[in-house]
Amino acid sequence: MTSAEGMQRLTDCRDRVDDIDVRILELLNERTRVVEEIGRVKRELGLPIYEPKREDEVFHNVTTKNSGPLPPEAVKRVFERIIDEMRQVQRARMIAQQAGHAEQGQE
């Protein structure tokens, strides 16, 4: 492989990474929308937002379906971050709604 060939291969690989990242991003946003719907249903039913058992199911789903090369512990850590970020979005939304209700109550 010449230096020019190598640089071209690097460029191609980076384009592929950028493309994969945009697809991951779209799925993350789709996931956030579904998680928000879960939050709405739970509030309407009066169910707790945080359910550790469900989180275990999420980890079980991805780690058992993982064929690599990313190791299972790495997969788990990435999904821990995803779950944590979506929980923060939910929390921010709840606080905003409660503030909205409080303001309405004052009128």
Add this chain to the structure above:
Amino acid sequence: MTSAEGMQRLTDCRDRVDDIDVRILELLNERTRVVEEIGRVKRELGLPIYEPKREDEVFHNVTTKNSGPLPPEAVKRVFERIIDEMRQVQRARMIAQQAGHAEQGQE
């Protein structure tokens, strides 16, 4: 919405989340394979594995293409985790290769 309808909706949402997660997982593994190829090309060209400028490009790519509802800071933190995990995979592979070379050298 009755309680039964709500529970059914929760089940449907969770199935959708599980499905999205498997698609994210596939993309993470595809990304890992491309990152491994980048590592091989870089080693052959004698280029450094770690390039902070390229990481900035990765963050720029996903944050500028993000249309939400996941906030940009959350997107950045998820990709920080993804990049970090793949860097660890690269590092482990390099150490394994160096150990392999050392063993070969002893023969």
